[in-house]
Amino acid sequence: xNPLNILIVEDEFLVADYLSDLVRQAGHRVVGxxxxxEDALNGAGDFDVAILDIRLRGQLDGIQLAERLRQARPGxxxxxxxxxxxxxxxxxxxxxxxxxxxxxxxxxxxxxxxLAGAA
Amino acid sequence: xxxxxxDDDPDTRAxxxxxxxxxxxxxxxxxxxxxxxxxxxxxxxxxxDVLISDFDLRWSDGFEVxxxxxxxxxxxCCVMFTGxxxxxxxxRALKSGFDDYVVKSALQLRRLATTVRAAYExxxxxxxxxxxRDILLRELYHRVHNNLQxxxxxxxxxxxxxxxxxxxxxxxxLCARVVAISMLQEEFYRSERLDAVPFGNYLTRLxxxxxxxxxxxxxxMRLEDVQLPVQSALPVALVANEMLTxxxxxxxxxxxxxxxxxxxxxxxxxxxxxxxDRRTPAAASASASARAPATVRNPGFGMELMEGLARQVRGRxxxxxxxxxRTTRLTLPL
Numbered sequence: 001x002n003p004l005n006i007l008i009v010e011d012e013f014l015v016a017d018y019l020s021d022l023v024r025q026a027g028h029r030v031v032g033x034x035x036x037x038e039d040a041l042n043g044a045g046d047f048d049v050a051i052l053d054i055r056l057r058g059q060l061d062g063i064q065l066a067e068r069l070r071q072a073r074p075g076x077x078x079x080x081x082x083x084x085x086x087x088x089x090x091x092x093x094x095x096x097x098x099x100x101x102x103x104x105x106x107x108x109x110x111x112x113x114x115l116a117g118a119a
Numbered sequence: 120x121x122x123x124x125x126d127d128d129p130d131t132r133a134x135x136x137x138x139x140x141x142x143x144x145x146x147x148x149x150x151x152x153x154x155x156x157x158x159x160x161x162x163x164x165x166x167x168d169v170l171i172s173d174f175d176l177r178w179s180d181g182f183e184v185x186x187x188x189x190x191x192x193x194x195x196c197c198v199m200f201t202g203x204x205x206x207x208x209x210x211r212a213l214k215s216g217f218d219d220y221v222v223k224s225a226l227q228l229r230r231l232a233t234t235v236r237a238a239y240e241x242x243x244x245x246x247x248x249x250x251x252r253d254i255l256l257r258e259l260y261h262r263v264h265n266n267l268q269x270x271x272x273x274x275x276x277x278x279x280x281x282x283x284x285x286x287x288x289x290x291x292x293l294c295a296r297v298v299a300i301s302m303l304q305e306e307f308y309r310s311e312r313l314d315a316v317p318f319g320n321y322l323t324r325l326x327x328x329x330x331x332x333x334x335x336x337x338x339x340m341r342l343e344d345v346q347l348p349v350q351s352a353l354p355v356a357l358v359a360n361e362m363l364t365x366x367x368x369x370x371x372x373x374x375x376x377x378x379x380x381x382x383x384x385x386x387x388x389x390x391x392x393x394x395x396d397r398r399t400p401a402a403a404s405a406s407a408s409a410r411a412p413a414t415v416r417n418p419g420f421g422m423e424l425m426e427g428l429a430r431q432v433r434g435r436x437x438x439x440x441x442x443x444x445r446t447t448r449l450t451l452p453l
Contacts, residue, residue: 012265012269013273014266014269014272014273014276015268015269015272017272017276018268018271018272018275018276021275021279055261082261083260083261083262083263083264083268084260084261084264084267085260085305085308085309086257089199102263103264103305104267104268104301105264105267105268105270105271105297105298105301106263106268106271107298107328109328109331110328110331113331
């Protein structure tokens with residue numbers, strides 16, 4: 001398996017920390033942790049997969065961020081994590097072709113499986 | 120507001136239109152239907168907000184019109200306006216889904232317009248309440264899941280500071296239990312019922328998540344359609360989680376090959392939930408050694424948990440040992 005470079009966009013410090021742990025446990029690298037879409041668009045370095053919380057601080061939510069990332073950086077993949085699973089949000093999310101849409105609390109196996117799909 | 124008036128008497132329609140214009144002025148968009156094809160046509164465009172229908176139509180009756188309109192516009196509020204009425208018809212109209220009933224007469228004509236206004240405003244308020252409830256419910260679920268995620272993150276961060284693998288394992292098991300609870304919450308949200316949950320769906324998701332990580336373990340689900348009420352769903356979910364964890368940890372500690380069978384069935388007035396592990400001979404001898412220390416290290420917490428939760432739902436837990444594995448079964452009254 002190729003180790004992936006992972007960008008984490010999550011505004012809860014504890015959750016971001018937990019996600020980083022899970023990513024490293026699966027043998028991948030965390031190349032950045034930011035807490036809003038704006039920082040992800042402006043400051044993020046090179047990554048293969050972005051793990052995006054849907055509700056974020058700032059003007060854009062995770063789905064809008066994914067739309068912009070797809071335009072700005074074609075070929076990059078993303079995984080959503082979200083506390084909500086209402087059908088309207090899911091529909092918007094799936095329209096951006098994510099690797100996965102994971103419901104919080106994250107089941108480690110599901111995250112690893114989604115990452116394995118990109119490796 | 121879009122109003123659809125269905126009546127095959129042109130004089131009545133003219134009176135209805137005049138009465139509505141007096142009450143609402145140009146705030147309304149009025150459509151009239153005098154036969155089936157005009158009704159179909161009217162329903163093909165934007166959905167009406169209000170229906171005013173006669174009962175006695177040459178080509179149909181008010182109840183058929185109501186059914187057609189509700190099928191196309193479920194939120195439309197409907198008023199029956201009829202000259203052939205009696206008390207019996209009025210009761211039937213209200214029971215069938217009409218919001219109000221007005222008898223045709225010169226005096227009642229003015230009442231028709233105020234009735235339409237009142238019915239429309241009532242329907243608006245109901246819709247607003249439903250919207251608020253949906254928003255509140257979504258927000259609540261979001262927070263529950265988010266907060267459980269934070270709890271798990273905290274526990275796992277604490278786990279990193281522990282020295283002994285056995286201690287870390289206990290905290291991981293704790294997180295798995297929290298995840299099992301949150302998955303149940305999710306099932307309630309999906310089922311659109313707040314008082315019961317289709318338990319087979321939950322078991323499938325829980326089992327797939329637990330077995331998904333193991334190599335060479337086939338999962339077989341034998342599920343009857345069982346709805347568990349909210350009071351017993353949570354304890355049963357936690358028992359199911361223990362059963363699955365035990366089977367994976369003890370029978371398949373070093374993977375398969377083997378099979379995990381999950382059954383959910385009605386037995387008379389009771390429901391039985393069972394998890395059976397069946398190991399192929401090679402796996403059986405491999406896990407025999409792995410199994411003993413795990414059981415000794417934690418002699419009874421999982422078991423205690425299962426027994427206590429089973430008592431809570433007035434049920435019982437039984438264990439059967441087979442040649443190639445074992446079954447754990449929870450039986451509880453439905």
